[in-house]
Amino acid sequence: MEDNKEIMKQYDVMFVGHLHGFGGAEKSMIKVANALSIRGLRVAIVTFDECIAPFDILDNVDVHFIKIESRRGIKRVFERYNKASFLLQKISSKIVIAFWFQLSIIFYLLSLKYKFKIYYSERGDPTDKEYLGLNGWMRKLVFPKMDGFIFQTRGAQSCFPESVVKKSIIIPNPVYIKYDDYVTTKKRLPIVVAVGRLTHQKNFKLLIKAFAEVVVKFPAVNLVIYGDGVMKEDLLLTINSLGMSKRIQLHEPVKDLFNEIKDSSVFVLPSLYEGMPNALMEAMALGVPSLSADCPPGGPAELIIEGYNGFLFKNNDENDLINKLEYMLSKPQEMELVGFRAKNICKTHSEEIVMNKWTDFVNKQLLCIR
Numbered sequence: 001m002e003d004n005k006e007i008m009k010q011y012d013v014m015f016v017g018h019l020h021g022f023g024g025a026e027k028s029m030i031k032v033a034n035a036l037s038i039r040g041l042r043v044a045i046v047t048f049d050e051c052i053a054p055f056d057i058l059d060n061v062d063v064h065f066i067k068i069e070s071r072r073g074i075k076r077v078f079e080r081y082n083k084a085s086f087l088l089q090k091i092s093s094k095i096v097i098a099f100w101f102q103l104s105i106i107f108y109l110l111s112l113k114y115k116f117k118i119y120y121s122e123r124g125d126p127t128d129k130e131y132l133g134l135n136g137w138m139r140k141l142v143f144p145k146m147d148g149f150i151f152q153t154r155g156a157q158s159c160f161p162e163s164v165v166k167k168s169i170i171i172p173n174p175v176y177i178k179y180d181d182y183v184t185t186k187k188r189l190p191i192v193v194a195v196g197r198l199t200h201q202k203n204f205k206l207l208i209k210a211f212a213e214v215v216v217k218f219p220a221v222n223l224v225i226y227g228d229g230v231m232k233e234d235l236l237l238t239i240n241s242l243g244m245s246k247r248i249q250l251h252e253p254v255k256d257l258f259n260e261i262k263d264s265s266v267f268v269l270p271s272l273y274e275g276m277p278n279a280l281m282e283a284m285a286l287g288v289p290s291l292s293a294d295c296p297p298g299g300p301a302e303l304i305i306e307g308y309n310g311f312l313f314k315n316n317d318e319n320d321l322i323n324k325l326e327y328m329l330s331k332p333q334e335m336e337l338v339g340f341r342a343k344n345i346c347k348t349h350s351e352e353i354v355m356n357k358w359t360d361f362v363n364k365q366l367l368c369i370r
Contacts, residue, residue: 009062009091012041013362014116016084016107017099019063020049024278025123028173029099030055035355036362037061044093048080064091081106088114094369095362097121097150101135108142117365121150125273125296126159148365152276155298169361172302173276174354177285179346182262184287184339188332190221192325193264193288195257195279196271198229198250203293203316205231205238207270210321212242218329221265223248226257262286265335266328272316274299281349284310284342289335291324309341 013036017029029045037043037060044062057063066083070076080103088110096111097119098104104120111118120143131139143149143160149168151157157168192211196202204225211223225235225248232250239248254260261267267283269292274280276299283290284303292300294312304310311328313320328335 009044010042011044011062011091011093012036012366013095013097014044014046014091014093015097015099016046016103018049019045019047024173024275025099027055027278028121028123030057031174031176031351032355032358033061034058035351036359039355039359041359041362044091046084046087077102077106081109085110085113092116095119095365099123101130101139104146105138105142108146117147117369119148119150119365120146122156123152123275125275126156127296128273150361153297153299153302155296155302156275159297169357171357171361172349172354173278173281174351175281175285175345175349176351177258177282177346178350179285179343182258182286185263188265188335189263190218191264192221192223192266192268192329193261193283194223194225194227194268194270195261195283196225196227196269198225198227198231198235200231201272202227202229203270203272204235206316206318206321207268208235208238208242208244208248210270210318210325211248212244213322214325214329215244215247217326221329224251224264225249226251226253226260228253258282258286261288264288265332266291266325268321268325269293269300270321271295273297276302281345284345287339287343289328289339290342291321291328293321303345307338309338309344311338 015029015033019026033043033045037058044064046064048066048068064087066087068076068079070079093116095117096107098107099121108118144163149164151168151170152172154170157165157170194207198204235250239245267288267290269277269280271293273295280290280292280300290310292304292312293315294301295315300312304312306312311324313324
């Protein structure tokens, strides 16, 4: 008698997260999924975003989209749980790695029923206010019961108790730029550049206000911010109110971003918090002299050696940002050496090195299951 029962699709590792933007978490999840697939693992991505992925996903990485009707609140959480549970009746995975906090909680609860190993990859600031109240209570209750954690920085790891730390590993983001991919011109352009979503976290208003002061001493320099987001109109109002509409440009994201920014005089990352910031790493890999906020949980400080391969300013401190930016613009020859040293990140954080760490980690977990 023929068996009509549907065969369950089985994976070695399944990633759950968002695919709705050009952020670092989305890029990292896709790149890791692709790398593990190339290395022979059966890989899937589960997402709740009905959209075109911002980065190319290989054909042999399956993508499962779960459509959510509820707009917000607890109904949306329960709908995610119920529909993910329905999907897990059709597919299975030995390991699930969540790239978003709420999904890590949902899939931990699902792991109790479907018996897979659940891991959380922290991509932001564990001290952020989003972990106050209910989220903080859930994190304290659930995290010690999860199977493991992947942190980008030592700073993020240190925010957690020993029950979490002992089950964790640090894997930084890779740089997808090879050392000789881009050659800078001998004379840098009089441009200060920044890249990122136009959101509160990225703190571009601080940079705009600081630049309005810096431009008094450096009237030939302009500021270009590449990005889009919910704060665009607010930032434009700030630019206009400071009389900087001819000196500061909010530029739409561009495909050939690296060629656009590689000859800039200074790259600035003013964020209030960052994990392991891709934009900063890419600027350093291009050899652009870089200035970053010394923000929690400490990613920039793990990349930059002050005055050697870049500079840090006190988090959210406009005066310190002004002073450091003025210093960098006044020392072009010194900055060439700083940029040259920064390019070494192409070797220390190469895609091959970082993806091998991910592969070793996942294979080790799979061996424990087998």
